[in-house]
Amino acid sequence: MQKAWSFKLTPTRYILIALAVIMLVIVLVRFILGLGVVTNLNDHWPWGLWIGFDLLCGIALAGGGFSTALIVHVLHRGKYLPIARAALLTSMLGYIIALVALLFDIGRWTNFWRPFFYWGYHSVLFEVFWCIALYTMIQVLEFGDIFLERVKSFPLKKVLGYAMTPLIIIGIILPTLHQSSLGQLYVVAVDKLYPLWWSMIMGFFFVWSAFFLGPAMVTLEGTLAARSYKRTPELPVFQSLTKVTLWMLIVYLIVKIIDLVYRGVFSLAFNGSFESNMFLIEMIVFVIVPIIMYAIPTIRTKLWGVVTASALVVVGVIFNRINVVFTGMAAQMGGHYFPSPWEWLVTLGMWSILILGYLFIIENFSILPKEEHAEEVAVSHGASVGKGVPSGV
Amino acid sequence: MTNHFVDYRNADVFLIIGANPAEAHPMAMRSIGMAKGKGAKIIVVDSRFTKTAAKADIYAPLRPGTDITFLYGIMNYAIQNNLYHHEYVVNYTNASYLVSPEYGFADGLFSGLAEKDGKLAYDSKKWDYQKEGENIKKDPTLQHPQCVFQILKKHVSRYDLKTVSQVTGTPEDVLREVCAAYCATGKPGKAGNVIYAMGITQHSYGSQNVRATAMLQLLLGNIGIPGGGVNAQRGKSNVQGCCDMGMLYHLLTGYLKCPDAPKHPTFKDYLKVETPKTSYWSNTPKFLISMLKAWYGEAATQENDFCYDWLPKLNGKDHSHMAIFADMAAEKVKGLFAWGQNPAVGGPQAAAERTALEKLDWMVYIDVFENETAAFWKRPGVNPANIKTEIFMLPAAFSYEKEATVTNSGRWVQFRWKAIEPPGKAKSDLWIADRIFKAIRQEYRAGGKFPAPILNMVWNYDLPGHDEPDLEKVATEVNGYTVADGKVLGTFANLKDDGSTACGVWIYCGYWAIDPKEEDPRLKVPAAQRRSREDKSGLGLYPKWTFSWPLNRRIVYNRCSADPAGRPWNPEKVLMAWDGTKWITNDVPDFKAKDPVTKEPVPPEKTANAPFIMLPEGQGRLFASGMKEGPLPEHYEPVESPVKNLISKQQNNPLAKRWKGEFAKLAETASKEFPYVATTHRLIEHYQTGTETRNSPWLVELMPEMFATISLTLAGRLGIKPGDEVIVSSARGEIKCKANVLPIVKPLRVNGSTIEIVALPWHWGYQGLAQGSIGNDLTPYIGDANTSIPEYKGFLCNIRKA
Amino acid sequence: MPKGVLVDITRCFGCRSCQVACKQWNDIPATPTTFSNNWDNPPELNAYNWTRVGYHLIEKDNQTKWRFVKTQCMHCEEPACESACFTHSFVKTKDGPVIYKPTELKQDFCVGCRYCMIACPFNIPKFEWDKALPFLRKCRFCNDRLHEGLEPACVTACPSSALKFGEREELLAEARQRIDANPAYIKQIYGEKEYGGTSWLYLSDVPFEQIGFKTNVSEKPIPLYSWNVLKWTPYIFVGWGAILTALYFYTKRRAEVHGEEMYAALETMEEEKK
Ligand SMILES: Nc1nc2c(c(=O)[nH]1)N[C@H]1C(S)=C(S)[C@@H](COP(=O)(O)OP(=O)(O)OC[C@H]3O[C@@H](n4cnc5c(=O)[nH]c(N)nc54)[C@H](O)[C@@H]3O)O[C@H]1N2
Ligand SMILES: Nc1nc2c(c(=O)[nH]1)N[C@H]1C(S)=C(S)[C@@H](COP(=O)(O)OP(=O)(O)OC[C@H]3O[C@@H](n4cnc5c(=O)[nH]c(N)nc54)[C@H](O)[C@@H]3O)O[C@H]1N2
Ligand code: SF4
Ligand code: SF4
Ligand code: SF4
Ligand code: SF4
Ligand code: SF4
Numbered sequence A: 001m002q003k004a005w006s007f008k009l010t011p012t013r014y015i016l017i018a019l020a021v022i023m024l025v026i027v028l029v030r031f032i033l034g035l036g037v038v039t040n041l042n043d044h045w046p047w048g049l050w051i052g053f054d055l056l057c058g059i060a061l062a063g064g065g066f067s068t069a070l071i072v073h074v075l076h077r078g079k080y081l082p083i084a085r086a087a088l089l090t091s092m093l094g095y096i097i098a099l100v101a102l103l104f105d106i107g108r109w110t111n112f113w114r115p116f117f118y119w120g121y122h123s124v125l126f127e128v129f130w131c132i133a134l135y136t137m138i139q140v141l142e143f144g145d146i147f148l149e150r151v152k153s154f155p156l157k158k159v160l161g162y163a164m165t166p167l168i169i170i171g172i173i174l175p176t177l178h179q180s181s182l183g184q185l186y187v188v189a190v191d192k193l194y195p196l197w198w199s200m201i202m203g204f205f206f207v208w209s210a211f212f213l214g215p216a217m218v219t220l221e222g223t224l225a226a227r228s229y230k231r232t233p234e235l236p237v238f239q240s241l242t243k244v245t246l247w248m249l250i251v252y253l254i255v256k257i258i259d260l261v262y263r264g265v266f267s268l269a270f271n272g273s274f275e276s277n278m279f280l281i282e283m284i285v286f287v288i289v290p291i292i293m294y295a296i297p298t299i300r301t302k303l304w305g306v307v308t309a310s311a312l313v314v315v316g317v318i319f320n321r322i323n324v325v326f327t328g329m330a331a332q333m334g335g336h337y338f339p340s341p342w343e344w345l346v347t348l349g350m351w352s353i354l355i356l357g358y359l360f361i362i363e364n365f366s367i368l369p370k371e372e373h374a375e376e377v378a379v380s381h382g383a384s385v386g387k388g389v390p391s392g393v
Numbered sequence B: 001m002t003n004h005f006v007d008y009r010n011a012d013v014f015l016i017i018g019a020n021p022a023e024a025h026p027m028a029m030r031s032i033g034m035a036k037g038k039g040a041k042i043i044v045v046d047s048r049f050t051k052t053a054a055k056a057d058i059y060a061p062l063r064p065g066t067d068i069t070f071l072y073g074i075m076n077y078a079i080q081n082n083l084y085h086h087e088y089v090v091n092y093t094n095a096s097y098l099v100s101p102e103y104g105f106a107d108g109l110f111s112g113l114a115e116k117d118g119k120l121a122y123d124s125k126k127w128d129y130q131k132e133g134e135n136i137k138k139d140p141t142l143q144h145p146q147c148v149f150q151i152l153k154k155h156v157s158r159y160d161l162k163t164v165s166q167v168t169g170t171p172e173d174v175l176r177e178v179c180a181a182y183c184a185t186g187k188p189g190k191a192g193n194v195i196y197a198m199g200i201t202q203h204s205y206g207s208q209n210v211r212a213t214a215m216l217q218l219l220l221g222n223i224g225i226p227g228g229g230v231n232a233q234r235g236k237s238n239v240q241g242c243c244d245m246g247m248l249y250h251l252l253t254g255y256l257k258c259p260d261a262p263k264h265p266t267f268k269d270y271l272k273v274e275t276p277k278t279s280y281w282s283n284t285p286k287f288l289i290s291m292l293k294a295w296y297g298e299a300a301t302q303e304n305d306f307c308y309d310w311l312p313k314l315n316g317k318d319h320s321h322m323a324i325f326a327d328m329a330a331e332k333v334k335g336l337f338a339w340g341q342n343p344a345v346g347g348p349q350a351a352a353e354r355t356a357l358e359k360l361d362w363m364v365y366i367d368v369f370e371n372e373t374a375a376f377w378k379r380p381g382v383n384p385a386n387i388k389t390e391i392f393m394l395p396a397a398f399s400y401e402k403e404a405t406v407t408n409s410g411r412w413v414q415f416r417w418k419a420i421e422p423p424g425k426a427k428s429d430l431w432i433a434d435r436i437f438k439a440i441r442q443e444y445r446a447g448g449k450f451p452a453p454i455l456n457m458v459w460n461y462d463l464p465g466h467d468e469p470d471l472e473k474v475a476t477e478v479n480g481y482t483v484a485d486g487k488v489l490g491t492f493a494n495l496k497d498d499g500s501t502a503c504g505v506w507i508y509c510g511y512w513a514i515d516p517k518e519e520d521p522r523l524k525v526p527a528a529q530r531r532s533r534e535d536k537s538g539l540g541l542y543p544k545w546t547f548s549w550p551l552n553r554r555i556v557y558n559r560c561s562a563d564p565a566g567r568p569w570n571p572e573k574v575l576m577a578w579d580g581t582k583w584i585t586n587d588v589p590d591f592k593a594k595d596p597v598t599k600e601p602v603p604p605e606k607t608a609n610a611p612f613i614m615l616p617e618g619q620g621r622l623f624a625s626g627m628k629e630g631p632l633p634e635h636y637e638p639v640e641s642p643v644k645n646l647i648s649k650q651q652n653n654p655l656a657k658r659w660k661g662e663f664a665k666l667a668e669t670a671s672k673e674f675p676y677v678a679t680t681h682r683l684i685e686h687y688q689t690g691t692e693t694r695n696s697p698w699l700v701e702l703m704p705e706m707f708a709t710i711s712l713t714l715a716g717r718l719g720i721k722p723g724d725e726v727i728v729s730s731a732r733g734e735i736k737c738k739a740n741v742l743p744i745v746k747p748l749r750v751n752g753s754t755i756e757i758v759a760l761p762w763h764w765g766y767q768g769l770a771q772g773s774i775g776n777d778l779t780p781y782i783g784d785a786n787t788s789i790p791e792y793k794g795f796l797c798n799i800r801k802a
Numbered sequence C: 001m002p003k004g005v006l007v008d009i010t011r012c013f014g015c016r017s018c019q020v021a022c023k024q025w026n027d028i029p030a031t032p033t034t035f036s037n038n039w040d041n042p043p044e045l046n047a048y049n050w051t052r053v054g055y056h057l058i059e060k061d062n063q064t065k066w067r068f069v070k071t072q073c074m075h076c077e078e079p080a081c082e083s084a085c086f087t088h089s090f091v092k093t094k095d096g097p098v099i100y101k102p103t104e105l106k107q108d109f110c111v112g113c114r115y116c117m118i119a120c121p122f123n124i125p126k127f128e129w130d131k132a133l134p135f136l137r138k139c140r141f142c143n144d145r146l147h148e149g150l151e152p153a154c155v156t157a158c159p160s161s162a163l164k165f166g167e168r169e170e171l172l173a174e175a176r177q178r179i180d181a182n183p184a185y186i187k188q189i190y191g192e193k194e195y196g197g198t199s200w201l202y203l204s205d206v207p208f209e210q211i212g213f214k215t216n217v218s219e220k221p222i223p224l225y226s227w228n229v230l231k232w233t234p235y236i237f238v239g240w241g242a243i244l245t246a247l248y249f250y251t252k253r254r255a256e257v258h259g260e261e262m263y264a265a266l267e268t269m270e271e272e273k274k
């Protein structure tokens, strides 16, 4: 009962495709003529939109994958299972995008494979690079399970099945490491990154935020997907996720305050500088407000409530990353940077591809626990979770 | 320079006035820095806070053109406070000389001024010394009212610090600080070093500015001692060599006067007028005859006055740069060799000089690049079709592409080896001169007016098998040789007036000789090629590093480094010392230390009264009757000035050189139209008219555009922001450039009013990689009375936003 | 013995021979510039300007001070750029220079990620933005000249002896001597301790922060910072892995026992599957 691959073309999708094509052209120019021609990057701002947003935010946003994996597969909170596949998918696509963004961004792109053979283990980037590369592979493998199911290659699927448990566990360790090392990347920027963000435990803040971002992201995605496929959002699932987020946010806030006080820079938050204001916005609007919203049952239990709070959390993490990459570095880096139209277009193009890919996969694989796909969904989930994994592992 | 660059490290206090070595003589800064490291004080007197000033202990700003006032302020302070070097002044200067009772000074003018043929001139006889027979009358107590010291004292007494401050704009407390610091070198054993350059010379009384520096140094006993001296930091790397070799229109080689038809019609006249009885110049006949022998060889004989008649003679008129261009504009000059120069950018009122070039029938242009002068006929704003001048361009090799010597300001004649081959068809200047001369001689063989000097000129520089002339032969001729056997001479003491020696440039005698006593085989080379770092004295004299004219003497007037009894003023820095029986000489003595005949040491008393062997009186001149505008410098305002002369009623140097017509455009005193004082200066990144440097991408990168520096206050008042396009104008024209707003120039309080300064580099033009306005389009056509150097520093201008 | 250069700002008079000598020796083309009010073109370091003398005009108490400060790679004792680079393209050599291997040794592993630029506390490595396959560029301490027993080109060109080349230890001793001998100096050798010390050292007579230096900076080498976080990686990997595995089996077991109530959703699906 293999169905033909299908992809419906709507006007929006045409626009997305157009954006993707534009991106490809720009990227071609970039590869041939160099970064300087296409981007506004400069010696003051060696990292811009692609790293700051596509990579750092993309990876953080894709954090949903590992947090749900942890919740569902390791903690065996099966009630979150309906969202697990979707989370895995967005996460995988997010990582692929991030890797591609990285490829666009690195100057000597023909050398992209070198780090696999050259071990600069003293660099945080080494950890980031390896973890991201491996994790993406693992996600592809994890997804392979779904893929093989779709193409009905059950023997292969079975082989993969044996490897699933270690893959899943490694697939949680790796992102834990690299989500944190993305933060640790900035540990070297001591005296450069504004002290409100710079910290020896930036790694913790990054991984922690990537983790609590997961459920929020899933909530948002779930709602959006449900909307577009005219299904009812899995409100109960979302609601129970809020508890995770709530407690994690509270811990985040407390650790942040302790860290600032410990380093003696707490007062910087109130010195009225641009940095301090941005920091306050980050903490109040995107940490404290969601905590309050999650803590109040009347808000939490409403779909608008969860969704709004989750949106705040998601935007908050992006805001934080942008603050780290741009706001906090501005004073020390000097110069100016605003992404060029081309950079924007490439970013747009990449995210368009992500959306197109997501849509394509959703429509061709059993990802969402959609009513009409109930059977396949059941089969797949049965196969990939719990029972599907030989208990001998 | 009386001293030399390396010697700077021996100084105790520097007075750097009107020079900016940090930009124009960077290697000099090395030695200045070394002295500073040993505790020397640096005083910088400049209209701008320069990079040199940045290294100074005291920076004194002054209004352009007021240096005499400034220097007199110090001298007056030294005399009033008894800080001058009394023993030195009495023994080594003409302070004690009595001056003719006819000498007088009133209202800014000296006695003897009269108009002759529509021109003002002084009768310098009125300033003569009083004589008793052959002897000059002296008063060693320095009390006689007619003695030089008293005259000087009275003359400078008008320059008290308050007055000086009102004229120069230098704050009084800074002046006082400068005086105290510099007069401290009046003590025996202390070395004060005056460094000057174009900030001093480029004025309508530039020579008198220089005189003032020399007088200050004499007064404080700073000449002839290590670390002291009057040190003119000269320009082009070989400008010193050019002057030595007779490139100035009024001089032959080695500073022999150029024969002047009215003054020296015959050989005998010349020798009579130009040979003083005393001083080293009493050897003038030997120098001139040896030069004539070098030039005319066998043709020059005792019988025919060594061909003196063949020498070109002056006609009593000015033939300096401005005069030539004025004559060119008047179509009196028909052809021009522009040989390594760029008047289209570097000359005063350059726009007018460019127009003058259009009047030429032909121009031979010899340079390493096509500069603005070469391209004058296609410059912006002209139609080449209207210019009839025929132009011949000969590409020249650059200094690193040929070998020869260059002579630096410290008189060191250094041989340089060729580093690379010249590109394309470029040839060394020697090659070009050689071929041009041969071609001309060829023409004369077919007849012409007065062919003898050309046909008989010694020109034997061919080196068989080589394209380039034989440098060795040229050098030997410059150095001098005995006619009989062609042997290279070791010293000009051996030059003869009987035609048995030939010597192109007497002061260079010995520069191409190999020291017969030298044992190190590496130093068995012509003196100018030696490179030894041996320095037994520890004073940085480096006697075996090339050759220093005259006679490899590093510090001239070095008898003055010891007291009359031969005891060095500074026992730690000994140049010359009498040990009771003989002289200990670390440098080549500039006095008779040994009797040339008996070879016996000459005791100090015998030379104590004549340490300045080039002067007939043998003693340094605080009072100098040879100057055109008076025996003592006097403050005059620049010809264009924002203020009336505060010191006297005489506004300007009455003898300043002026021209007519197009070249007479001047702003009136205190002009409303041109209210600011402009001065010009150099930048380290660019060289002169920029031909070389504006063709070097690396230097263009450092300093890409022409600008004018103004103070923050002026910028604020005119609403000019850094980098704005501005128009700077003068009575001669206007230029457009960028505004440079920096506190390195500041307004000065001059007699109660505020004077703003506009500082302009002059390195840009319309050729080369980086182009820009020509600063000299603004400068006036005014020359110093003695040297005709243009008044590039200190004229009136205006500035506005473009 | 590792080499260094002592830059004595009190001696520098801003001639910029060092700047030109650097370009000349290293064959670097000129970059286009426009008028600079400050006179210190080119305005900043970049791939084609590895050293630059910044002009600092300080007006205080009616006194003008003009200081000229040569900047270039500091050649840190423990360079941030080296530790940041995951392809080990920047290395500290035993002679002192911190070199970039792709251009210096033709060992081209650099991917052009520019993390080194983020890491360098002095913002030194610069990127050839105009090239298709750009290299990182910065002062190389004239590594080749050092091998030939020569001083760096800029030092040779310096007329003022503002730049002195020598063994770092000896230079430090000399710097201390100069400071002791002359009260005008600020009592600090910049580079002695900053970020664990640098091969290029500075003396000044005006406070360093007034002439463009970052002061009050960490004295800990930057590599130590990242190492302090990186060193935990293996432990996290193993520890976190162990915890996860344990949790996995523990919760899986629980899920099997208490499945019914707690994992309703899963139950439903399991049923559906059947
Ligand atoms: N880089 C570089 N070096 C050069 C040259 C060059 O063009 N570029 N040119 C060479 C040549 S040919 C020469 S002659 C020398 C010249 O060398 P300098 O004379 O040292 O150079 P300038 O900048 O012309 O003038 C020196 C200073 O005089 C100041 N000044 C202006 N007016 C006055 C004044 O009335 N009184 C006083 N006291 N100071 C005043 C100026 O502000 C300037 O700082 O440099 C030589 N070296
Ligand atoms: N406003 C203002 N004007 C000034 C001054 C000032 O201070 N202010 N200073 C004045 C002074 S001091 C001077 S010295 C003059 C200089 O004025 P110029 O001598 O006219 O100017 P330069 O640029 O030195 O011109 C020298 C030319 O020689 C060429 N050249 C270089 N090497 C060689 C060579 O080996 N052979 C040949 N044949 N040519 C060569 C160069 O390319 C250049 O074109 O300018 C004067 N003008
Ligand atoms: S003559 Fe040459 S080496 Fe000497 S200061 Fe001038 S440019 Fe430098
Ligand atoms: S200054 Fe920067 S580039 Fe230079 S060695 Fe140190 S960290 Fe590396
Ligand atoms: S850009 Fe090259 S040198 Fe710099 S960190 Fe990345 S790989 Fe290393
Ligand atoms: S050491 Fe070499 S590469 Fe570095 S600034 Fe000096 S000349 Fe340039
Ligand atoms: S070469 Fe020396 S004196 Fe000149 S700018 Fe460079 S460091 Fe300063």
Ligand SMILES: [Mo]
Pocket (backbone or CB within 6 Å): B234, B235, B236, B239
């Ligand atoms: Mo000059």
